[in-house]
Amino acid sequence: MIRRLPLYLRVLDELALEGETELISSHELGRRTGVGSALVRKDLAWFGEFGKQGVGYEVDFLRAELRKILNLDEEVSIALVGVGSLGMALSRYHLKRFREEGNFNLKLVALFDSDPAKIGSAVEGVPVYDLEKIEEVVPFLQVKMAIVTVPAESAQFVTDRLVRAGIKGILNFAPAKITAPENVQVASADLTLELQRLAYYLADH
Amino acid sequence: MIRRLPLYLRVLDELALEGETELISSHELGRRTGVGSALVRKDLAWFGEFGKQGVGYEVDFLRAELRKILNLDEEVSIALVGVGSLGMALSRYHLKRFREEGNFNLKLVALFDSDPAKIGSAVEGVPVYDLEKIEEVVPFLQVKMAIVTVPAESAQFVTDRLVRAGIKGILNFAPAKITAPENVQVASADLTLELQRLAYYLADH
DNA sequence: TAGATTGTTAATCGATTAACAATC
DNA sequence: TAGATTGTTAATCGATTAACAATC
Numbered sequence: 037m038i039r040r041l042p043l044y045l046r047v048l049d050e051l052a053l054e055g056e057t058e059l060i061s062s063h064e065l066g067r068r069t070g071v072g073s074a075l076v077r078k079d080l081a082w083f084g085e086f087g088k089q090g091v092g093y094e095v096d097f098l099r100a101e102l103r104k105i106l107n108l109d110e111e112v113s114i115a116l117v118g119v120g121s122l123g124m125a126l127s128r129y130h131l132k133r134f135r136e137e138g139n140f141n142l143k144l145v146a147l148f149d150s151d152p153a154k155i156g157s158a159v160e161g162v163p164v165y166d167l168e169k170i171e172e173v174v175p176f177l178q179v180k181m182a183i184v185t186v187p188a189e190s191a192q193f194v195t196d197r198l199v200r201a202g203i204k205g206i207l208n209f210a211p212a213k214i215t216a217p218e219n220v221q222v223a224s225a226d227l228t229l230e231l232q233r234l235a236y237y238l239a240d241h
Numbered sequence: 242m243i244r245r246l247p248l249y250l251r252v253l254d255e256l257a258l259e260g261e262t263e264l265i266s267s268h269e270l271g272r273r274t275g276v277g278s279a280l281v282r283k284d285l286a287w288f289g290e291f292g293k294q295g296v297g298y299e300v301d302f303l304r305a306e307l308r309k310i311l312n313l314d315e316e317v318s319i320a321l322v323g324v325g326s327l328g329m330a331l332s333r334y335h336l337k338r339f340r341e342e343g344n345f346n347l348k349l350v351a352l353f354d355s356d357p358a359k360i361g362s363a364v365e366g367v368p369v370y371d372l373e374k375i376e377e378v379v380p381f382l383q384v385k386m387a388i389v390t391v392p393a394e395s396a397q398f399v400t401d402r403l404v405r406a407g408i409k410g411i412l413n414f415a416p417a418k419i420t421a422p423e424n425v426q427v428a429s430a431d432l433t434l435e436l437q438r439l440a441y442y443l444a445d446h
Numbered sequence: 447t448a449g450a451t452t453g454t455t456a457a458t459c460g461a462t463t464a465a466c467a468a469t470c
Numbered sequence: 471t472a473g474a475t476t477g478t479t480a481a482t483c484g485a486t487t488a489a490c491a492a493t494c
Contacts, residue, residue: 037485038438038441039434039438041437041438041441042433042434042437042438043418043434045437046416046434061450061451061452062451062452063451068418069418070418070420072486072487073451074486074487074488074489075485075486075487077451077452077453077454078453078454078485078486078487080452080453081452081453081454085452085453086452087451087452087453088451088452088493088494089450089451089452089453089492089493089494090449090450090451090452090492090493090494091450091451091452091494092450092451092452093452105441106437106438106440106441107440107441107443107444108437108440112440112443114436120334121329121330121333121334122330122331122333122334124326124330125326125327125329125330125331126327126330126432128326128327129325129326129327129432130432133433140433142433142436142437142440180440180443181436181439181440181443183436204439204442204443205436205439205440205442205443206439207432207435207436207439211251213248213273213274213275215275221439221442223435223438223439225430225432225435227331227334227335227412227430228247228338228345228347229244229247229248229251230412230428230430231319231347231386231388231410231412232246232247232250232311232313232347233243233244233246233247233311233428234386234409234410234411234412234426234428235311235312235313235317235347235385235386235410236243236246236310236311236312237409237410237426238312238317238385238386238409238410239312242461266474266475266476267475267476268475277462277463278475279462279463279464279465280461280462280463282475282476282477282478283461283462283463283477283478285476285477286476286477286478290476290477291476292475292476292477293469293470293475293476294468294469294470294474294475294476294477295469295470295473295474295475295476296470296474296475296476297474297475297476298476
């Protein structure tokens with residue numbers, strides 16, 4: 037349910053950027069996101085009465101409300117652990133979007149790695165810290181979430197340290213199951229799992 | 242449901258690699274994947290009777306069966322469109338895993354981009370073709386699935402061309418909704434959406 | 447007012463879990 | 471045989487959809 041909120045927000049961001057539409061109906065919001073209109077209304081009504089009967093939802097207002105609900109009304113500091121080629125690319129990609137998109141309130145402020153050759157360097161201004169310093173740097177920079185791009189073998193170890201450092205959300209790219217206490221949210225971005233699932237549909241069903 | 246199959250397969254791959262375990266119960270398979278044991282049995286029973294009552298599942302046999310079900314018993318050729326820094330990193334990452342893991346039956350055989358500076362070059366032996374040649378190269382190399390790492394604005398355009406070229410599965414990294422005919426499977430790997438969702442849980446609930 | 451669209455209730459659908467007879 | 475574990479049925483749970491009164 038929560039996972040559809042960012043979908044709605046994206047559409048509202050696009051509409052706000054175009055600046056031509058002031059109102060949107062649950063039907064149109066649903067069409068643009070691939071969600072049924074009844075479900076759109078239900079999702080939104082769960083958090084308050086944001087619409088006007090007979091009229092629809094005011095784009096700017098709903099957008100502001102969704103940002104508040106998602107805690108995206110203020111910048112959220114994030115870190116990335118594992119500055120390999122994938123971690124490096126995701127960092128660059130992320131920083132670029134932060135620079136170019138006014139809405140993009142997820143700020144990458146720290147990178148971590150265990151390789152002495154990388155520690156002390158920086159990726160587009162963002163410093164690479166020693167993995168050993170996680171518990172020190174994370175609270176200091178008030179980092180709230182982390183992206184994990186380390187090898188599968190180290191994923192759980194890194195997760196445990198992030199949890200100890202006070203991280204509240206983890207996006208895991210490592211091809212491994214990681215577990216964290218229930219007050220820490222874990223999302224999986226396991227590329228291989230997705231491709232293997234897609235392969236299932238190659239045969240006729 | 243299908244999405245849990247690659248999870249089971251991964252555990253079986255690990256067990257087969259260690260070579261110490263010959264049998265596994267639905268309970269243990271569930272524990273290792275975070276799935277309830279009843280659900281594990283139900284998922285597997287949907288495709289056949291793979292286990293022995295009172296005994297469990299034979300690791301090698303179940304593994305072979307799952308590979309067949311997921312169409313991973315033979316190599317599957319895939320392509321990647323959009324050789325930016327993310328596309329490049331994912332390509333390298335993928336090729337590395339293909340080299341190092343014996344199981345990894347997803348073979349990256351073609352890259353596509355529209356940048357003349359990139360066309361004709363190669364990433365670790367895999368050639369970068371002109372985006373305009375998709376409809377030509379894809380059938381020729383028997384490419385079955387594609388990873389899309391182009392900017393949001395071009396995602397739907399690229400998708401349409403991939404569909405026309407005969408691609409049956411698409412993994413989309415672009416921060417945009419893409420649509421394809423129902424005989425073409427689309428999976429979303431939208432990093433930002435996941436991070437925004439995680440941000441929701443930063444507040445106390 | 448007439449038309450449109452919300453918020454919400456009830457109905458439907460699908461997925462997960464509990465339980466257990468069958469049987470290795 | 472006794473113990474363990476599967477395959478499967480029935481029960482439960484949650485999520486989505488249909489429908490509509492309220493009202494802008």
